[in-house]
Amino acid sequence: MELTIDSVTKRFKEKVAVKEVSLEITPGVWGLLGANGAGKTTLMRMAAGIMKPDGGQIRCEGIPINVLKEKYREIFGYLPQEFGFYPEFTAIDYLEYMAGLKGLTRRAAKVKIEELLERFSLTQAAKMKISKMSGGTKRRVGIAQALLNDPKILIMDEPTGGLDPGERVRFRNLLSEASRDRIVLISTHIVSDVEYIASRIAVMKQGSLIALGSTPELVQMARGKVYTCLVPQDKLAEYERKLNIVNLRNEQEGKVSLRYLSQSPLTEDSQADEPRLEDLYLYLFPNETKEAE
């Protein structure tokens, strides 16, 4: 199974949302990292076939998805960033409805729905109206619908929004398990969602693909750019202005430990530190620190 994104471009009036992005996506978990407005959702919508590229092509096993049509959608699962549902539907109603649209038989749907309700801890909420569910529970219903047809290609846009830490960990593990023989593409700006489970990570900025590789490969890009230092508490404001701080922690004796990004050490006692994927993200998106986890 291979999903090829070939020089895909999408414009909205004057704005280029996605600019000649090319990716050869193979089975495994793929992370699509980028700040808000980087073009991730637009790229995913094009891969889902619900938006037409202005340039380039998206192919599945070498055949354009707009030629495959129903055959592509049969092996496809999608969870958009924001998704609507019918307010009168319970989780079971919704999953049955989606199973029907995905072409499952009644028997297969019943078995699959039971399995997914169990797996996503939705058994107790199965007969609850979706409109009355919490954000996290709704999200789990959304994830469950995406998996109903055992898709060979699963695309999820910000899937962990609203999930609590436990659910997020379970979700990551589930994806890891499920990705053995399928393509899983997750778009996120939450680095930890993909840091440990993604076999490949693509980073998008302003519509373009600016980095691609495994987590260790990408982390190398930040090597030599992460430093730690101790500074007096009363001078913290001054350092905050000067440094691109990733993390700070209060220490004893009125000191604060800083972890910051820079091309070179900016204080005398700074020490180089091991980079993490989050450091790379913040290095690539210095203005998005507030959005990163």
Add this chain to the structure above:
Amino acid sequence: MSVLKLEYKRILKTRSTVIIFAAALLISALLAYLPTTFAYSAYINEAGEMVELRGLKSIRYEQTLQQGISARVDGEDFRYAVETYQACLNEYGLENSYELPGEVYTQRITPVAPLLSGLKEVFADPTTGIQPTVMQIDPSLAENFYELSKSALFSQAQRSLPEAALKQAVRLYDKVAVPFVFSPASNPNAMDYQVLCAFIVMLLCSVVVSPIYSSNYQTGADDILRCTKHGRVRLALCSAFVALSLSAAVFIACTGVYILLSNSFFGWECVKTSIQLMYSALNLAALDMGGLQLTVFLGCLLSVLATVSFSLFISSKVKNNVTSLCASIFTCLAPVLIYLAVPGSFGLLLRCLVPSAGSCLQSSILYALTDFEFLTFGNLSLWSPFAMMIFGAISVPLFSGLAVWGYAGHGSK
């Protein structure tokens, strides 16, 4: 699993849909009863007291009064009607029947009243169309009612229609069965309320149908749906079919309840009355009241389905429910607005073209059937009820198809 079945379940699971459809049924029953409340009769009983009757009691009383002209109405009946009227007014020294005491009118004029307005039309001045009073009609000539009615029709057509339409009007009138048939207590008000019932059902169906596609766009549900195997053309087709079939079912149920109750209130014999005795003697439709009920039913059904199809089309094109709902309601009201704002043959053409034409109050198929309006295109002419039916029949597949195409192709740019 059948997408069609799931779509039925989805739509019928919406509480507001069920409430609206139940309300439509209830309103139909109320509307069927409403015209009976207008019936009023008064008479002096044996003890010399005035007795006033209203509602169903009045209808039953009128039925007994009109037994005399029950069944086929021949020339002799028309002569008798004129003589009775003239004798009564002469006796009281009056010129107009409305000056008569109520109980006298009820007992002496009501039994022949259904025949009088037709007489005035038939004896209208051929050049000006000005109708005489019943007092001015020669009773001996009234016997020739059916012969005179054909020449009156020709005169009226000559005054108001172009050549092509005139010929068609004459052809249509030739098909009207004579002598006319009358059943006591027949009442054209009930037909107006049948149209009102159809109009309300059309409005309610439009409210239910208008968000079918647009709500998917508005909530974002559409993003997931169209990524599924059957989430495009098949879903769009099933949604359209469900909307049309439910609307048809609700319309049939509501109008069925209406006709059943109305005919029970007024008496099932009423369906045999020629519409020429209820509306105009020169009416072009060769129908009795039962035939008119059925024709109006079919015309309204077609227009409800055409309006629903158009609402679906709008719904497939706009991204929010409010716009879709407003456009649907506007479509329902459009014929009346055109009727008020656009006069002449262009206005008539527009009214016939609008999908909701058949069910829209003054512009409905009932008014078209009882009117004398023709669409003319050079040497061709088309009676407006036929035009409404033809455009309605075209609108259903046209707008449903466009709706399916619009939904299936939505967002593919």
